Amino acid sequence: MKKVQTGQVIEFYSNTCLVKTNFGEFSCVAIKNVVVGDYVELEIIQDSKKTLGKILKVVDRRSKISKRIGNKDKLFAANVTHVGILVTPSPKTSSEFIDKWIIKSKASKISPFIINNKTDIQSSLTYDKKLEIYSNIGLKVMSISAKHNINIDEVINYLKDKCVLFVGNSGAGKSTLTSKVVGREIKTSSLSNNQGVHTTSISSLYEAENGLKIIDSPGMRDIELADYSINQITRGFEEIYNASKYCKFNDCNHIDNDGCNVANLVSNGQINISRYNNFMKFISK
Ligand SMILES: Nc1nc2c(ncn2[C@@H]2O[C@H](COP(=O)(O)OP(=O)(O)OP(=O)(O)O)[C@@H](O)[C@H]2O)c(=O)[nH]1
Ligand SMILES: [Mg+2]
Ligand SMILES: [Zn+2]
The missing domain is CATH 3.40.50.300 (P-loop containing nucleotide triphosphate hydrolases)
Structure with a gap:
């Protein structure tokens, strides 16, 4: 077994974590900003009593x-x-x-x-x-x-x-x-x-x-939308985003019917009203 291994953090406590490698699971002192799911490079340190991992590096995250x-x-x-x-x-x-x-x-x-x-x-x-x-x-x-x-x-x-x-x-x-x-x-x-x-x-x-x-992870419930940009919110409503490209005015507020493709598609049922209502509510926050 090489001294430096790569592995994935599979459990995370307040200041220690468990990293799974091809050679088993190692308890490590968690370095700042390491979270569960992270791929890490770790050094295996063996003293007379126990084997411990020391995290050297966090691999770039995909998400x-x-x-x-x-x-x-x-x-x-x-x-x-x-x-x-x-x-x-x-x-x-x-x-x-x-x-x-x-x-x-x-x-x-x-x-x-x-x-x-x-x-x-x-x-x-x-x-x-x-x-x-x-x-x-x-x-x-x-x-x-x-x-x-x-x-x-x-x-x-x-x-x-x-x-x-x-x-x-x-x-x-x-x-x-x-x-x-x-x-x-x-x-x-x-x-x-x-x-x-x-x-x-x-x-x-x-x-x-x-x-x-x-x-x-326990306690995954409320989402605060305040941190999301209007653009990010809009991308969660792909059907509204796509429809908005055909609104008459670039700065369309999607409320008044005059040339608003979104409002038109809502009134003919092609865009669901509950989706539209949530969209309007979220972007006006
Ligand atoms: N009838 C029915 N009950 C289910 C089904 N799946 C889960 N339950 C029941 O719903 C209850 C809650 O299930 P949990 O798996 O603990 O729910 P949870 O989402 O983990 O809840 P939290 O940990 O509190 O966030 C339990 O009594 C389950 O037996 C299902 O398919 N049908
Ligand atoms: Mg649960
Ligand atoms: Zn519009």
């Missing part, structure tokens, strides 16, 4: 994702490729929640997709229509039941060799799905209580057999 703590955004995961937005009839998932996560994912160069969980529960027509909005704008939607093992394979196959972050309201089934995908009981549920208030700051990365990785 970064942060969460709001107090009034600050704190980086907490790196190299995520996909965000799986869990949508459930109970607890009810708001369209704002979904649209905010689409914005956040796209702004972070991460692909969002939708997991319609709890299909064993009878859904309403409005709920089914809500899902249709997202498949109509080209998002992948997978219908599953995490608890009853329905379509878990579809999720596993879709995410082969990818790194995913599941997001959803407390009780949407993130931990249940993670356990099913990874094939073992995982620690997350004991870390977050029913109100979703996490009791510890640990973030973990779980790996399934086909190279699929899941990053789990």
Whole structure:
């Protein structure tokens, strides 16, 4: 075994982290700004009692994702490729929640997709229509039941060799799905209580057999849009962005009908009204 190795941070505590390499897992003193999902170069230091890793360098990240703590955004995961937005009839998932996560994912160069969980529960027509909005704008939607093992394979196959972050309201089934995908009981549920208030700051990365990785971090809920530019928000509404290219005026506010292609497409139903309302709400903040 060479003294200098590369590996990936799979668990992160306040000042130590666990790095997985081809030669096993090493406990390391976390250097500043290292987060779960990071690829690192580490030096293996062996003294008479224990083997420890010393992180020398963080490899350039393909993506970064942060969460709001107090009034600050704190980086907490790196190299995520996909965000799986869990949508459930109970607890009810708001369209704002979904649209905010689409914005956040796209702004972070991460692909969002939708997991319609709890299909064993009878859904309403409005709920089914809500899902249709997202498949109509080209998002992948997978219908599953995490608890009853329905379509878990579809999720596993879709995410082969990818790194995913599941997001959803407390009780949407993130931990249940993670356990099913990874094939073992995982620690997350004991870390977050029913109100979703996490009791510890640990973030973990779980790996399934086909190279699929899941990053789990308790307390991933609110998204503050204040930090996003109008352009970033607009890119979360691709259908509105594309339609706006054909508005009569460059500085169109998309409210008045005079020559506004967006408003026209909303009134004829080609752009969904809930998407439009969220868009207008988010950009006016
Ligand atoms: N009926 C039904 N219940 C489910 C399904 N998936 C998960 N649940 C239940 O929903 C509850 C919450 O599931 P969790 O996996 O703990 O939810 P979570 O998203 O991890 O919640 P937090 O950790 O609080 O954010 C549990 O009682 C699960 O058994 C499903 O497909 N159908
Ligand atoms: Mg959970
Ligand atoms: Zn317009």
